[in-house]
Amino acid sequence: MPTKNRFAELQDEITAWRRDIHENPEILFETHRTSALVAEKLKDFGCDEIVTGIGRTGVVGVIKGKASGSGKVIGLRADMDALPIHEQTGLAYASKTDGAMHACGHDGHTAMLLGAAKYLSETRNFDGTVVVIFQPAEEGGGGGKEMCDDGMMDRWGIQEVYGMHNWPGMPLGSFAIRSGAFFAATDQFDIHFEGRGGHAAKPHDTVDTTVMSAQAVLALQTIASRNADPIDQIVVSVTSFETSSKAFNVIPQRVHIKGTVRTMSKEMRDLAEQRIAGICEGIAATFGGTVAVKYHRGYPVMVNTDAQTEFAAEVAKSISGQCEDASLVMGGEDFAFMLEERPGAYILVGNGEDGAMVHHPEYNFNDEAIPAGCSWWAEIVEKRMPAA
Ligand SMILES: [Zn+2]
Ligand SMILES: [Zn+2]
Structure with missing residues (x-):
């Protein structure tokens, strides 16, 4: 049968x-x-x-x-x-x-x-x-x-x-x-930017972490559009953006960004890990802040x-x-x-x-x-x- x-x-x-x-x-x-x-x-x-x-x-x-x-x-x-x-x-x-x-x-x-x-x-x-x-x-x-x-x-x-x-x-x-x-490799990243918080009416006395982190969100999109070979598959998605201030009139000291990376090869995975760190460190240096980037490798x-x-x-x-x-x-x-x-x-x-x-x-x-x-x-x- x-x-x-x-x-x-x-x-x-x-x-x-x-x-x-x-x-x-x-x-x-x-x-x-x-x-x-x-x-x-x-x-x-x-x-x-x-x-x-x-x-x-x-x-x-x-x-x-x-x-x-x-x-x-x-x-x-x-x-x-x-x-x-x-x-x-x-x-x-x-x-x-x-x-x-x-x-x-x-x-x-x-x-x-x-x-x-x-x-x-x-x-x-x-x-x-x-x-x-x-x-x-x-x-x-x-x-x-x-x-x-x-x-x-x-x-x-x-x-x-x-x-x-x-x-x-x-x-x-x-x-x-x-x-x-x-099926793709599924990785996650945690990025912590730190500046100098302060009064929102006195930005010149602060290192504005929100502006710094916003630049990073945009720049991370260039990994897929400018760094990766267009023939290869890669997704870099920022899914969480949290500042340490909840007030209208406080420039926050810290911003925490989270997201995921999906890739189909070891080369793309390595590229994403290196570029996320490089972009964030460069932006932090440009704006006078500091950054800690953690890249967690999930399923291969x-x-x-x-x-x-x-x-x-x-x-x-x-x-x-x-x-x-x-x-x-x-x-x-x-x-x-x-x-x-x-x-x-x-x-x-x-x-x-x-x-x-x-x-x-x-x-x-x-x-x-x-x-x-x-x-x-x-x-x-x-x-x-x-x-x-
Ligand atoms: Zn499922
Ligand atoms: Zn399932």
């Missing part, structure tokens, strides 16, 4: 898991209930090994094929965490937790990987080992990195890793992927490897008859850390053309994408490690 037909049979059960997870969202590393639910299900399915507490609240399950002579080990990864958003879907199974919501569809990813784990535990129609990876804290916490730092790849001998994200705006159950850089560029991407696209085509070339995404993805340690591929599955984008309070994962998503997981395993 084609995997998609088997998952059509399992769809109601997987949907029920998804809605249960949706109703009980947990943020960052606080995925205690979700992790326990995942571990319990993996036990019910008869997984060969289940380990909790990898990367704090991450869960790992091991499923051995009916043969293991190939020596191959594939990792399949889903994320479990929700977002600090107040849900406004009005769904019967909407979040029961104020200020937390599965607005990125990680409820769907977790349920689909559980569905694949159930099927693979039942059938075991492959020669090798599958490691199912359920990570916390994808949304900015680096849960994937923590699982890697706990030695996950070596402990289970994982050779390749695969990941998936639902994508609103793409036709339901369709696929899209790209080789090489796919997520890079799909060529061979695994080609294979992942073939599997997608066999399921839905197509696989589009995806555009670059300037958002970040914690799976980048796993792809830094092992070759692999990350694919997008269509959530349907209507409906809100991820991270919107009216977003909802589309349960009709479950057969396609689960089939992709299962066929990655069955085709990459075929049983004799």
Whole structure:
């Protein structure tokens, strides 16, 4: 039976898991209930090994094929965490937790990987080992990195890793992927300008930090427009500008600027870090103030490897008859850390053309994408490690 037909049979059960997870969202590393639910299900399915507490609240399950002579080990990864958003879907199974919501569809990813784990535990129609990876804290916490730092790849001998994200705006159950850089590196900066505060009617007695910092906000835009090769991708966004004065008649002593940088290569990332410091130091010197620049490196560029991407696209085509070339995404993805340690591929599955984008309070994962998503997981395993 084609995997998609088997998952059509399992769809109601997987949907029920998804809605249960949706109703009980947990943020960052606080995925205690979700992790326990995942571990319990993996036990019910008869997984060969289940380990909790990898990367704090991450869960790992091991499923051995009916043969293991190939020596191959594939990792399949889903994320479990929700977002600090107040849900406004009005769904019967909407979040029961104020200020937390599965607005990125990680409820769907977790349920689909559980569905694949159930099927693979039942059938075991492959020669090798599958490691199912359920990570916390994808949304900015680096849960994937923590699982890697706990030695996950070596402990289970994982050779390749695969990941998936639902994508609103793409036709339901369709696929899209790209080789090489796919999701951006996501960095943050903190800039503290200091001058000499004073009376707003006596600017000549002050070093005006507001004017100095305003010059910096404008000059930072020249990194993308004047320093970067126009062919390369880079975003520099100032998102917060806070002076130390709340009064109409006080020139502030200090200004704190915050923002984010998105890049698609190491070169652009290094350029942004160097230029932000150079521009701010130059402006502070010009206006007689001082500056402290902190650049925090977040998720690295997520890079799909060529061979695994080609294979992942073939599997997608066999399921839905197509696989589009995806555009670059300037958002970040914690799976980048796993792809830094092992070759692999990350694919997008269509959530349907209507409906809100991820991270919107009216977003909802589309349960009709479950057969396609689960089939992709299962066929990655069955085709990459075929049983004799
Ligand atoms: Zn997200
Ligand atoms: Zn997400």
